[in-house]
Every structure is written in C-alpha cells, then in structure tokens.
Amino acid sequence: MASPFLLLLLVIPLCLLVLFLALSFLARPKSVRIPIKNRHVLITGGSSGIGLALAKAAAAQGAHVSILARNAKRLEEAREEIKLAMGHMARVLVADVRDPQAVAQALEEAGPVDVLVCNQGVFVPMELEKQDLEEAKFMIDVNLMGTFHLIKAALPGMKSRARETGLPASIAIMSSQAGQVGVYGYTAYSASKFALRGLAESLQQEVIAHNIHVSMIFPPDTATPGLAEEQKKRPELTTIIAGSSGEMKAEDVAKKALDGLKEGQFIIPCNFDGTMLAIATAGLSPQRSAVTALFEVLGAGFMRFVGIGFQWNWYSTIQNWHAKR
C-alpha cells in the first residue's frame, strides 16, 4: 500500500494540474500578440521621463513613433534625443490633453494609431486639507479626463485600422502603484489613477470585438524629471510610504510596459512588489494568462495577509510620526 506521504505527493500536483487546466479554459480574453514593428505607436507625455523612455524603446523595435505633450520646445529636444539614440524621426504633436478639440486635431494630424499609450500625468502630493481644490482638479483633468479625450479621439481610427490590417491594436494606460493602493498625500492623484482602472476594465469589454486590447501599467516611484520636481514638496509620510516599493529607472519601466502591452497583459506590474500588489488587488480584472491566474487564485489569501502586514507597518509609521510632533 502506498504511504500517505506518497499519495499526497501525487494528489497535490494533480489538483494543481486540474486547476491549471480549468484556468486555461476559462481565462479571458484569449491570449494575443501585438506587433509594434512598422506600426504607429503614439505616446503622450513622450517628451519626458517614462514616456520618452517608451518612445525610444518603441523606436528601437522599429515602430513609427509619435509623441504628444504641451511644451513644443521639450518635444523638439525629445525628438532630437530619439533621433540621436535610435536614428528615428519621431513625429511631434503639440496639445494639452485637457482640451478635447486640441486632442482631436492632434490625432487627425497623426493619422490612424495602432498602439495608443496614454502616459501623460501630473502629480502634486499634499494632504487634502492643505491642497488647493484647483490642484486636485488639475490632476483629475490631466490624468483622467485627458485619457478620456485621447481614447475618444483615437478609437474610430484605431478600429478601422485594426479591421483593415487584421492586426490587433493596443490602448495602454499609465496608472501607478498609487492606483492600486491609497498613499498618504495622494488623495487626488490616487483617485485619478484608481479611476483609470474602472475606465480600462469597462473599455476592454467594449473594444474586444474590434481586436483592441487594453493594458494598464502600475510603476512604483521612477526616476524622472517629474519625480525630481515632486520630491521637492512631497510630505515626509508620502516619501516613507511610497518608499515601500523600490525606485525604478524609466528605461526599466518602459521595457516592462512595452513587453506587457505586446502580450496584451491587462495588468502590467513593474517590479517584485508590483507583482505582489497585482495579486493582492486582482479583483475581477480580465486575465489572459493561465499561469498568472494560477498565482492569483493560490496567492489571494496569502497576499491579503501580506497586505495587512504592510498596512500595520504604515499605520505604525503614521502614529509614530504624529507622536513625535
């Protein structure tokens, strides 16, 4: 007779296999590969930081790149930088994403897009009570409404292009780990980034039949000109709590983002903490990968436990910080 130990050794892998097979059958939408070579990739906020790194990475892979931002001079400098590094002449588009007409005009000028990366974003950390409402509205307008304007303007062209070419298209939206968990000092910023997830989850159901695939990117603190500005005025507690996840280089975030969007990954974490956070906050988001789904199913309880531990740590920090005042 087989020992109970041997039996267990057989039963556990068998259960895992059955679970994996079930998830392979269930996982939706179906897996996809989105090519970017020789395709039109439009990146907003492409004149600085993560957006510029993305533009370079996409150009390096043979994409036709357009970058959109407000400041024409910084756009020209970015174009020069992309040309020097990659020998690619990016198209520059000057528009403020808060202005729907300007966005529509820029997209008209750009022509149909295969991959739209809504990366533009502003962040001014401050406790809600101290923050000017105008500043809160500024973040919602650029980060959230700006993304609405972009998608509205790009969708008709993307749909017909996907139909004509028969190739899958992508809409990638830049969130933040602060779009997965609230962080002291980020009431407005987190609200804008959490909101993008509702937009993305709903949008994916609306555009799947047109072969358009939605991705969301969730980076931690990333070394960019934007972060350098932010750090000048960031509340101490924001810095401490945001520091729970290590800082990344813009190039590394860009690589993760590009690899993820090419696989049509709905949730794209950027580092190890990000992967844990993605499992802890998987919710009812679409999932194409049976492997990731398996980690989500098996990791849910444990990651909730880890999350409770993080909250314990943050609330202790906040309490100590107040006690010292």
Ligand SMILES: NC(=O)C1=CN([C@@H]2O[C@H](COP(=O)(O)OP(=O)(O)OC[C@H]3O[C@@H](n4cnc5c(N)ncnc54)[C@H](OP(=O)(O)O)[C@@H]3O)[C@@H](O)[C@H]2O)C=CC1
């Ligand atoms: N850096 C970080 O720590 C993290 C950043 N993120 C997110 O990544 C994205 C990029 O951040 P990062 O590279 O640091 O930012 P930067 O501040 O370095 O660059 C922001 C880019 O967005 C453009 N932009 C800003 N406002 C508008 C607007 N109203 N209309 C059009 N373009 C605009 C800027 O150009 P211009 O000013 O000329 O318009 C610039 O190209 C943001 O969405 C941010 O929230 C997420 C997690 C961490």
Ligand SMILES: CCCCCCCCCCCCCCCC(=O)[C@@H](N)CO
């Ligand atoms: C269950 C496991 C949990 C794992 C770890 C959780 C760590 C969370 C840290 C949150 C960091 C938020 C950084 C926002 C950066 C940003 O967007 C600003 N720099 C503005 O650009």
